Amino acid sequence: MRRIPPSGAQAGSRGQFGRGAGRVRVSEGEGRGGPARGRAAGPSPCPGWCSLVGAGPLPVTTWFSQGSSSCSCECCGTICNPGPRKSMSKLLYIRLALFLPEVVWASLGAAWIQGVECDRTVVNGIIATVVVSWIIIASTVITIIIVFDPLGGKMAPYSSAGPSHLDSHDSSQLFNGLKTAATSVWETRVKLLCCCIGEDDHTRVAFSSTAELFSTYFSDTDLVPSDIAAGLTLLHQQQDNIRDKQEPAEVISHSSGTSQEADLDAELENCHHYMQFAAAAYGWPLYIYRNPFTGFCKIGGDCCRSRTTEYELVGGDQLNCHFGSILQTTGLQYRDFIHISFHDKVYELPFLVALDHRKESVVVAVRGTMSLQDILTDLSAESETLDLGCELQDCVAHKGISQAARYVYRRLINDGILSQAFSVAPEYRLVLVGHSLGAGAAALLALMLKNTYPHVRCYAFSPPRGLLSKSLYEYSKSFIVSLVLGKDVIPRLSVTNLEDLKKRILRVIAHCNKPKYKILLHGCWYELFGGDPDNFPTELDGVNQENLTQPLLGEQSLLTHSSPAYNGSDDSPLHSPSKYPALYPPGRIIHLEEKGPSGRLCCSAAQYSARWSHESEFSRILIGPKMLTDHMPDILMRALDHLVSDRAACVSCPAQGASHMDMV
Numbered sequence: 001m002r003r004i005p006p007s008g009a010q011a012g013s014r015g016q017f018g019r020g021a022g023r024v025r026v027s028e029g030e031g032r033g034g035p036a037r038g039r040a041a042g043p044s045p046c047p048g049w050c051s052l053v054g055a056g057p058l059p060v061t062t063w064f065s066q067g068s069s070s071c072s073c074e075c076c077g078t079i080c081n082p083g084p085r086k087s088m089s090k091l092l093y094i095r096l097a098l099f100l101p102e103v104v105w106a107s108l109g110a111a112w113i114q115g116v117e118c119d120r121t122v123v124n125g126i127i128a129t130v131v132v133s134w135i136i137i138a139s140t141v142i143t144i145i146i147v148f149d150p151l152g153g154k155m156a157p158y159s160s161a162g163p164s165h166l167d168s169h170d171s172s173q174l175f176n177g178l179k180t181a182a183t184s185v186w187e188t189r190v191k192l193l194c195c196c197i198g199e200d201d202h203t204r205v206a207f208s209s210t211a212e213l214f215s216t217y218f219s220d221t222d223l224v225p226s227d228i229a230a231g232l233t234l235l236h237q238q239q240d241n242i243r244d245k246q247e248p249a250e251v252i253s254h255s256s257g258t259s260q261e262a263d264l265d266a267e268l269e270n271c272h273h274y275m276q277f278a279a280a281a282y283g284w285p286l287y288i289y290r291n292p293f294t295g296f297c298k299i300g301g302d303c304c305r306s307r308t309t310e311y312e313l314v315g316g317d318q319l320n321c322h323f324g325s326i327l328q329t330t331g332l333q334y335r336d337f338i339h340i341s342f343h344d345k346v347y348e349l350p351f352l353v354a355l356d357h358r359k360e361s362v363v364v365a366v367r368g369t370m371s372l373q374d375i376l377t378d379l380s381a382e383s384e385t386l387d388l389g390c391e392l393q394d395c396v397a398h399k400g401i402s403q404a405a406r407y408v409y410r411r412l413i414n415d416g417i418l419s420q421a422f423s424v425a426p427e428y429r430l431v432l433v434g435h436s437l438g439a440g441a442a443a444l445l446a447l448m449l450k451n452t453y454p455h456v457r458c459y460a461f462s463p464p465r466g467l468l469s470k471s472l473y474e475y476s477k478s479f480i481v482s483l484v485l486g487k488d489v490i491p492r493l494s495v496t497n498l499e500d501l502k503k504r505i506l507r508v509i510a511h512c513n514k515p516k517y518k519i520l521l522h523g524c525w526y527e528l529f530g531g532d533p534d535n536f537p538t539e540l541d542g543v544n545q546e547n548l549t550q551p552l553l554g555e556q557s558l559l560t561h562s563s564p565a566y567n568g569s570d571d572s573p574l575h576s577p578s579k580y581p582a583l584y585p586p587g588r589i590i591h592l593e594e595k596g597p598s599g600r601l602c603c604s605a606a607q608y609s610a611r612w613s614h615e616s617e618f619s620r621i622l623i624g625p626k627m628l629t630d631h632m633p634d635i636l637m638r639a640l641d642h643l644v645s646d647r648a649a650c651v652s653c654p655a656q657g658a659s660h661m662d663m664v
Contacts, residue, residue: 079227079230079509079510079512079516079519080509080510080512099137099140102133103133103134103137107130145189145192146189146192146193179215182215182219183208183211183212183215184211185215186210186211186212186214186215187207187208187210187211189211190207190210190211190214190376191207193372194207194372194376196372197346197372197373197376200345200346202345202346202347202348202403203345203346203373203376205346205380206346206347206376206377206379206380206400207376209379209380209381209382209399209400210376210379210380212382213379213381213382213495216580217495217498217499217502221502221506223505223506226516226520227505227509227516228505229520229523230509230512230516230519230520230523231504231505231506231508231509232505232623233519233520233522233523233526233527234508234509234512234519234523235504235505235508235623236523236526236527236623236624237523237526238508239622239623239624260612264590264610264611264612265647267481267590268590268610268640268643268644268647269644270359270459270481271459271461271481271483271590271640272640272641272643272644273358273359274359274363274431274433274459275433275435275459275461275483275633275636275637275640276329276330276331276637277330277352277354277356277363277365277433278365278368278433278434278435278438278439278459278461278633279329279435279633279634279637280325280326280329280330280352280365281350281351281352281365281366281367281368281434281435281438282367282368282370282435282633283321283322283325283326283342283350283367284299284321284322284324284325285370286325286633286634287299287325287328287329288325289634290634290637295325298324298328299321299324299325299328322340322342323340326340326352330354332354332355332356336354336355336356336357337352337353337354337355338353338354338355338362338417338420338421338424339351339352339353339417339420340352340353341411342367344370344371344373344374345373346373346376346377347377347380347400347403347404347407348373348404348407349366349367349374349377349404349407349408349437349438349441350366350367351364351365351366351367351408351411351438352364352365353412353417353418353421355421355424355425355428356428356431359431360425360427360428360429361428361429361430361431361457362418362421362422362425362428362429362430362431363431363432363433364408364412364418364430364431364432364433364442364445365432365433365434365438365442366404366408366432366433366434366438366439366441366442366445367434367437367438368434368435368436368437368438368439368633369436369437374437376400377400377401377403377404377437378400378401378437378464379400380398380399380400380403381398381399381400381466381495381580382399382579382580383396383397383398383399383469383579383580383581383583384396384397384399384402386402386444386447386448386472388447388448388450388451389451390450390451390475392471392472392475393471394469394470394471394472395469395471395472396468396469396472396581396583397444397467397468397469397472397583398440398464398466398467398468398583401437401440401441401444401464401467402444404437404441405440405441405442405444405445405448406448408441408445409445409448409449412445412449413452418430429453429455429456429457430449430453430455430456430457431456431457431458431459432445432446432449432456432457432458432459433458433459433460433461434460434461434463435461435462435633435636436461436462436463436464436490436631436633437464439460439461439462439463439464439482439586440460440463440464440467440586442458442459442460443458443460443463443467443468443476443480443482443586443587444467444468444586445458446458446476446479446480447472447475447476450479456479457479457480457481458476458479458480458481458586458587459480459481459483460480460481460482460483460585460586460587461482461483461633461636462483462484462485462488462490462491462631462633462636463482463490463491463585463586464490464491464493464494464585465490465491465492465493465494465497465583465584465585465615465618466493466494466495466496466497466583467583467584467585467586468583468584468585468586469581469583469584470582470584472584472586473584473585473586473587473615476586476587477587477588479587480586480587480588481587481588481589481590482585482586482587482588482589482590483589483590483592483636483640484589484590484591484592484613484618485592485630485631485635485636485639486592486593486594486624486626486630487622487623487624487626487627487630488627488630488631489621489622489627489628489630489631490631491585491589491618492618492619492620492621492622493621494582494583495580495583496580496582496583497619497620497621498621500620500621501621527625584615585615585618588612589612589613589614589615589617589618590610590611590612590613591610591611591612591613591617592608592609592610592639592640592643593608593609593610593611594606594607594608595607595608595609606639606642607642607646608639608642608643608646609643610643610647
């Protein structure tokens with residue numbers, strides 16, 4: 001629930017529990033009974049103190065009295081009409097105030113009960129209750145530290161007012177000070193969440209970049225996690241409803257269809273082959289995940305015994321159990337590896353270099369996201385200029401991934417790793433591969449090595465969309481192939497697309513006239529079992545969405561007043577041409593799509609089709625139950641296995657080619 005200002009109050013007068021993602025704000029469906037929810041009294045056959053200490057009337061009566069009040073309160077109204085829930089904030093304050101005496105009382109009871117001869121079940125129940133209470137209070141404190149905004153929403157009126165309201169020098173200075181303070185708050189949160197990775201120059205830069213991204217993105221919204229969940233649920237139903245009503249797209253045939261299909265078949269076979277190297281770069285965790293019953297038995301010997309002689313033939317560091325999993329995944333011998341490195345820091349990714357005798361290539365595989373350091377690399381989303389030594393204009397790329405590619409480039413060239421590989425096999429060609437973050441780094445690495453190795457090829461599996469400028473995207477089509485599965489969110493993920501998603505969430509929840517708990521319950525059913533999306537209304541009756549320029553707010557806006565981000569104004573910080581320009585995925589794109597309706601709980605083997613796609617098809621984030629699972633490397637490998645085997649079995653079927661060679 002949102003805190004309700006007096007009628008006619010400006011957005012900036014909401015006090016410390018004001019708007020903004022990250023501000024402590026009670027929402028409909030949240031804060032039920034406070035963080036001590038779920039505390040229950042165990043059975044107590046012992047008289048007197050056993051029924052009172054640690055599980056007595058104080059916690060229980062407090063829970064039921066506050067919980068019943070909050071439950072009856074929070075189910076009233078809608079997301080954009082919090083008026084019926086305006087007493088919720090007071091109840092939450094009361095509930096928070098009761099944390100300390102509850103914990104002290106329960107702790108004293110647990111200490112006292114150790115010396116009392118009661119039924120062991122009762123004692124264990126009381127101790128478990130106290131432990132759960134401590135866990136709840138600790139998680140509550142951590143959550144408050146992370147999401148509480150000490151600025152109290154003071155920045156929102158300035159961020160939403162636009163440049164015209166900052167004419168005076170004092171106003172401009174105040175706005176810049178608030179912006180710096182907001183970034184500092186986010187930086188503190190990021191450091192708290194990533195406290196275990198240490199600090200160096202790269203890490204500090206990544207903290208700053210991540211904090212600036214979050215503070216900019218959430219500066220003009222008033223959303224809590226359940227608002228976002230409800231918005232995503234409504235968007236998925238709306239998206240499916242639009243898809244069901246669309247007529248089948250007209251298929252455009254190309255005169256060079258035969259050559260296109262032959263090219264597609266060849267590249268799919270290459271993708272199927274090189275995906276093994278991209279998966280091998282993840283090391284033993286992915287191998288054990290893919291082979292939970294037999295994986296450890298196959299590589300356990302490599303983890304336990306010393307292979308010093310073999311390791312001396314392979315350059316690298318921190319191999320541990322990784323070498324055995326890499327051998328199992330690729331099917332190569334240890335002599336085929338030139339270098340394997342699992343050194344992992346911010347802007348420094350693990351990679352391996354191997355000789356692939358089957359394809360006569362020197363393969364460089366870069367690992368994808370698998371650690372907090374990698375996440376910070378992903379979130380360093382500013383753009384920076386690449387010096388490629390070519391005559392292209394606007395050579396701009398994702399900063400974090402560009403830094404990671406430069407690190408691998410320095411290792412390959414300055415440490416002589418590529419020279420060593422080509423001294424063994426001078427006739428081989430260079431192939432770069434990677435998945436997710438590794439795909440982006442491999443694509444940028446291919447651009448950096450293009451002048452030195454003109455015949456370089458790159459296969460990018462599920463690369464991030466926000467990677468290259470338009471000119472670099474066009475340039476990369478001649479030697480980079482990207483592979484995308486289904487509704488995978490990462491190839492559609494960029495700062496621009498996230499801004500678009502935020503607008504769509506704000507619009508769809510502003511139009512909804514249902515309480516949030518109903519939206520979420522219906523949404524869970526729809527995600528699990530499907531159904532007709534028409535049964536889940538996403539707009540108020542009689543509202544013309546095309547003519548609507550402001551959200552239907554009820555008593556309080558989810559978006560700050562006259563927000564430039566909502567209205568699409570160029571004044572939005574996210575539209576700054578220098579920091580977050582529009583970026584594109586690398587190379588030509590092969591899109592794998594599941595045939596027929598997408599299964600939810602069905603475990604049967606799916607069938608896939610493949611076609612060449614344009615980058616514009618990935619210019620919007622699609623919502624669906626598989627938007628995250630389609631990004632997993634094991635799911636992508638399984639899809640490639642099925643697709644390649646099906647196409648090989650149907651190679652003599654004339655109708656099969658036509659469905660794949662056409663572009664819609």
